[in-house]
Amino acid sequence: MMLHDYLQHRFVTNIPRLLEPGVLFISFEYATAAHSCCCGCGEEVITPFTPTDWELTFDGETISLWPSIGNWDFPCRSHYVIERSKIVRARPWSERRIAYGRTQDKIAKFRYYGADHKDSSDSQPSSSSDDVIYEQNKEASGN
Ligand SMILES: [Zn+2]
Numbered sequence: 001m002m003l004h005d006y007l008q009h010r011f012v013t014n015i016p017r018l019l020e021p022g023v024l025f026i027s028f029e030y031a032t033a034a035h036s037c038c039c040g041c042g043e044e045v046i047t048p049f050t051p052t053d054w055e056l057t058f059d060g061e062t063i064s065l066w067p068s069i070g071n072w073d074f075p076c077r078s079h080y081v082i083e084r085s086k087i088v089r090a091r092p093w094s095e096r097r098i099a100y101g102r103t104q105d106k107i108a109k110f111r112y113y114g115a116d117h118k119d120s121s122d123s124q125p126s127s128s129s130d131d132v133i134y135e136q137n138k139e140a141s142g143n
Pocket residue numbers: 037038039040041042043071074076077078
């Protein structure tokens with residue numbers, strides 16, 4: 001269910017602390033946009049503009065954001081696209097699709113930012129050779 005099917009846009013320098021529902025606040029200063037979740041749950045949706053996150057299209061009258069906005073971290077789990085200022089509902093994703101999307105995002109960021117973009121998932125060597133038993137075989141066999 002979507003409360004809003006249209007978003008107004010407002011170009012601002014600072015994103016206001018309290019987001020007005022139904023308005024997309026766009027700050028070029030901070031290269032980001034923010035809006036109150038279009039389902040009406042009131043969650044704050046932040047969409048930064050970077051080559052690997054969102055891109056904004058402004059045709060002089062309407063705004064579009066690409067790719068889609070998937071609010072998986074909110075209880076509503078809404079998923080939609082802002083296209084020419086209209087909210088276009090997108091199909092909900094399965095857990096697998098969400099995981100896949102996150103992986104794709106990591107890959108895109110890695111490709112763009114290189115290895116500097118830190119991902120702290122160090123592979124630890126598995127230590128299964130602790131149980132080496134030193135047997136003291138004293139074979140005091142004389143010749
Ligand atoms: Zn919502």
